[in-house]
Amino acid sequence: MKDLPDSQEIAALMDEIGRRARAASAELAFAAPEAKRRALEVAAAEVRAREGEIIAANEKDMAFGRDKGLSAAMMDRLMLDAGRIEGIAKGLEAVAAQDDPVGAVLTEWDMASGLHIQRVRTPLGVIGVIYESRPNVTADAGALCLKSGNAVILRGGSESFYSSGVLAECLKAGLRAAELPEDAVQLVPTRDREAVRQLLTMTEYVDVIVPRGGKGLVGLVQREARVPVFAHLEGICHVYLDASADAEKALKVTLNAKTRRTGICGSAECLLIHRDVLDTIGQGVVRALIDAGVELRGDAELQKIEGVVPATEEDFGREFLDMIIAARVVDDIDAAIAHIRRYGSNHTDSIIAEDDAAAQRFFQRLDSAILMRNASTQLADGGEFGMGAEIGIATGKMHARGPVGAEQLTSFKYLVTGDGTVRA
Amino acid sequence: MKDLPDSQEIAALMDEIGRRARAASAELAFAAPEAKRRALEVAAAEVRAREGEIIAANEKDMAFGRDKGLSAAMMDRLMLDAGRIEGIAKGLEAVAAQDDPVGAVLTEWDMASGLHIQRVRTPLGVIGVIYESRPNVTADAGALCLKSGNAVILRGGSESFYSSGVLAECLKAGLRAAELPEDAVQLVPTRDREAVRQLLTMTEYVDVIVPRGGKGLVGLVQREARVPVFAHLEGICHVYLDASADAEKALKVTLNAKTRRTGICGSAECLLIHRDVLDTIGQGVVRALIDAGVELRGDAELQKIEGVVPATEEDFGREFLDMIIAARVVDDIDAAIAHIRRYGSNHTDSIIAEDDAAAQRFFQRLDSAILMRNASTQLADGGEFGMGAEIGIATGKMHARGPVGAEQLTSFKYLVTGDGTVRA
Numbered sequence: 001m002k003d004l005p006d007s008q009e010i011a012a013l014m015d016e017i018g019r020r021a022r023a024a025s026a027e028l029a030f031a032a033p034e035a036k037r038r039a040l041e042v043a044a045a046e047v048r049a050r051e052g053e054i055i056a057a058n059e060k061d062m063a064f065g066r067d068k069g070l071s072a073a074m075m076d077r078l079m080l081d082a083g084r085i086e087g088i089a090k091g092l093e094a095v096a097a098q099d100d101p102v103g104a105v106l107t108e109w110d111m112a113s114g115l116h117i118q119r120v121r122t123p124l125g126v127i128g129v130i131y132e133s134r135p136n137v138t139a140d141a142g143a144l145c146l147k148s149g150n151a152v153i154l155r156g157g158s159e160s161f162y163s164s165g166v167l168a169e170c171l172k173a174g175l176r177a178a179e180l181p182e183d184a185v186q187l188v189p190t191r192d193r194e195a196v197r198q199l200l201t202m203t204e205y206v207d208v209i210v211p212r213g214g215k216g217l218v219g220l221v222q223r224e225a226r227v228p229v230f231a232h233l234e235g236i237c238h239v240y241l242d243a244s245a246d247a248e249k250a251l252k253v254t255l256n257a258k259t260r261r262t263g264i265c266g267s268a269e270c271l272l273i274h275r276d277v278l279d280t281i282g283q284g285v286v287r288a289l290i291d292a293g294v295e296l297r298g299d300a301e302l303q304k305i306e307g308v309v310p311a312t313e314e315d316f317g318r319e320f321l322d323m324i325i326a327a328r329v330v331d332d333i334d335a336a337i338a339h340i341r342r343y344g345s346n347h348t349d350s351i352i353a354e355d356d357a358a359a360q361r362f363f364q365r366l367d368s369a370i371l372m373r374n375a376s377t378q379l380a381d382g383g384e385f386g387m388g389a390e391i392g393i394a395t396g397k398m399h400a401r402g403p404v405g406a407e408q409l410t411s412f413k414y415l416v417t418g419d420g421t422v423r424a
Numbered sequence: 425m426k427d428l429p430d431s432q433e434i435a436a437l438m439d440e441i442g443r444r445a446r447a448a449s450a451e452l453a454f455a456a457p458e459a460k461r462r463a464l465e466v467a468a469a470e471v472r473a474r475e476g477e478i479i480a481a482n483e484k485d486m487a488f489g490r491d492k493g494l495s496a497a498m499m500d501r502l503m504l505d506a507g508r509i510e511g512i513a514k515g516l517e518a519v520a521a522q523d524d525p526v527g528a529v530l531t532e533w534d535m536a537s538g539l540h541i542q543r544v545r546t547p548l549g550v551i552g553v554i555y556e557s558r559p560n561v562t563a564d565a566g567a568l569c570l571k572s573g574n575a576v577i578l579r580g581g582s583e584s585f586y587s588s589g590v591l592a593e594c595l596k597a598g599l600r601a602a603e604l605p606e607d608a609v610q611l612v613p614t615r616d617r618e619a620v621r622q623l624l625t626m627t628e629y630v631d632v633i634v635p636r637g638g639k640g641l642v643g644l645v646q647r648e649a650r651v652p653v654f655a656h657l658e659g660i661c662h663v664y665l666d667a668s669a670d671a672e673k674a675l676k677v678t679l680n681a682k683t684r685r686t687g688i689c690g691s692a693e694c695l696l697i698h699r700d701v702l703d704t705i706g707q708g709v710v711r712a713l714i715d716a717g718v719e720l721r722g723d724a725e726l727q728k729i730e731g732v733v734p735a736t737e738e739d740f741g742r743e744f745l746d747m748i749i750a751a752r753v754v755d756d757i758d759a760a761i762a763h764i765r766r767y768g769s770n771h772t773d774s775i776i777a778e779d780d781a782a783a784q785r786f787f788q789r790l791d792s793a794i795l796m797r798n799a800s801t802q803l804a805d806g807g808e809f810g811m812g813a814e815i816g817i818a819t820g821k822m823h824a825r826g827p828v829g830a831e832q833l834t835s836f837k838y839l840v841t842g843d844g845t846v847r848a
Contacts, residue, residue: 115809367546371837376846413825423684
């Protein structure tokens with residue numbers, strides 16, 4: 001890579017980007033909903049119009065990726081073709097069509113003093129998005145930030161440098177067409193990692209960081225950020241088969257939770273089976289998983305079932321992101337809850353139970369961002385929740401939790417109207 | 425002070441407190457509303473029963489304060505008498521009587537897939553409260569944290585050490601009576617400042633810090649905390665008299681905003697006057713302020729009015745907390761907005777205007793936690809907002825903003841119910 005200025009130059013560059021983003025955010029905060037919608041629609045048209053340019057840029061990225069020896073999976077994530085580019089354009093249009101969250105009155109009431117109080121949505125300000133190889137994040141994340149009235153600083157992966165560059169240009173073209181400040185979307189123009197370090201500590205300019213990527217990236221961001229972070233480090237999702245589980249639901253949900261797609265954060269990584277249903281439903285589910293090609297790493301009791309591989313302590317609380325699942329027999333629901341508290345990651349956990357009291361206990365005593373009953377953990381997704389596009393799933397408890405869509409990228413303010421009202 | 429163990433001992437002590445708080449919070453999170461109410465009611469009864477003990481402890485604190493040479497104002501904040509103790513007991517009962525925020529369904533909806541999705545309030549976890557001389561904060565903050573299902577670690581001022589100790593014991597007595605974990609309320613048992621440093625960096629155990637005190641304390645906490653902070657550094661509240669201001673409202677509101685109580689964060693520190701009403705409403709308001717004993721530090725134009733003292737650049741953006749106000753003439757509403765953006769602290773700002781468009785512009789283009797129209801900035805208070813007791817007023821944009829009551833000390837989780845529902 002030739003673009004390696006020294007860290008002082010990077011600091012000056014990032015400071016300038018931050019300053020511009022802050023200035024743009026002040027204007028974008030009260031932009032008309034129609035203007036933001038138009039910016040996104042024009043950006044979508046621009047993406048379609050520049051298909052050839054995007055593919056040419058992507059070819060440069062793919063060549064860089066090959067030189068770097070990226071895995072086939074990584075190369076696939078990086079790759080853009082006509083179909084994926086159309087998907088990006090459609091994604092921009094979908095966000096354009098969403099309701100504008102800014103200015104919505106969340107609640108309002110009157111006081112005896114004569115005050116009328118409204119709580120109104122307002123943007124957060126400036127959002128930093130740090131991501132890895134998927135260039136589409138440039139468009140998706142940029143669009144959500146814009147919709148929610150926030151300025152965004154995008155820091156893509158070094159592999160998607162050129163593809164992301166063209167996509168960011170499409171967003172800027174949209175902003176210009178809508179007469180909105182172009183600095184509302186900025187892509188960090190260097191691959192230097194020092195830029196990430198700067199971005200994480202720019203408390204004056206950046207209100208929140210959203211990392212999109214693997215555990216390595218998210219862990220780094222969580223450790224080093226001096227600004228709030230919306231993220232999940234891992235998705236260690238559990239499925240617990242209660243004594244009251246329905247056999248068919250248990251089978252259907254567990255198979256889907258593990259095997260539909262193993263590489264997403266909502267895929268199940270651990271199966272807990274109530275002792276009372278071990279020889280009935282449990283056997284059936286274990287069999288079905290193994291037959292589906294899953295490596296099932298079980299505790300001593302489960303090892304009695306043919307095909308079960310011994311689990312080590314390290315297999316619990318582990319995110320396999322693969323056709324592997326850890327499994328354990330528990331004596332009762334409280335043991336399942338204790339296991340999830342200890343090994344879970346507060347992402348998504350599901351109970352398979354017909355007994356309302358059991359489900360209630362699971363819902364009350366666990367505090368994962370998403371708790372499910374008789375439903376697959378793979379449903380943990382903004383789209384499946386009807387919340388529209390999401391910038392990610394957060395497991396923290398502050399501000400944003402679960403699927404983070406445009407609404408969760410906002411804050412609020414109180415608007416108070418009196419009539420010469422004073423305090424006694 | 426004799427209690428000065430070394431920093432390793434303090435670290436071990438705080439670690440133990442954090443561990444206990446975390447364990448208590450897991451239980452308190454699903455405590456029955458009746459149990460929490462009972463704990464607070466018993467605590468109130470306990471405060472009344474221990475009046476003599478509280479006064480004796482407070483006398484030790486007052487002696488310590490005198491030795492330390494505290495100002496009369498500080499000594500007054502520290503002092504507890506029968507009336508104030510009854511006020512503390514009533515405050516506990518008021519929080520007991522509030523609705524329990526935990527478990528409330530914030531919103532719920534159904535998806536075509538068959539999922540039923542609920543967004544339900546859940547406590548934040550562990551809250552650290554760091555405060556100065558007022559011992560009543562021990563009871564007030566402790567009660568709000570308990571009501572919202574959070575464990576609390578209280579770190580009172582060294583001056584209120586003994587008074588706070590007895591008040592914390594009253595809360596613990598309430599917890600015991602309600603069979604709730606006593607560790608849900610812990611008072612740091614040392615005056616050593618190292619304990620504060622520890623508390624601010626215990627990311628594993630503490631979810632949020634609430635500092636209650638002057639700019640020195642809040643600034644320290646904001647600089648050094650590695651956990652989120654709900655606070656306002658300063659309340660630099662502005663009153664802007666628009667060209668469309670009503671004379672009577674302008675006079676009434678400005679006088680109240682400045683003079684009702686000068687020492688609170690909602691008191692006005694700066695007056696902005698639209699040029700068009702300078703010689704009419706402006707003159708009258710300036711006169712009335714001066715007649716009320718306010719030192720008005722004005723710009724060159726205002727200095728033409730008798731009794732106006734020249735303002736320096738440092739007087740703008742300054743929190744006087746005294747019978748002093750800075751004042752400036754502005755050419756139009758945008759100049760007022762620009763002034764507030766530059767010098768304000770995002771706490772509370774008020775426009776006096778009959779023109780709806782002007783008020784709308786002020787509300788849209790500023791992003792203070794609280795914006796008011798024709799109302800006194802002194803109304804910026806949880807009680808005046810009908811939100812019940814507050815733990816403070818926050819100016820940040822993440823999570824909590826404006827008056828922070830029991831509701832804002834909560835997060836949420838998604839409870840998702842299916843019927844064997846899987847993802848396609």
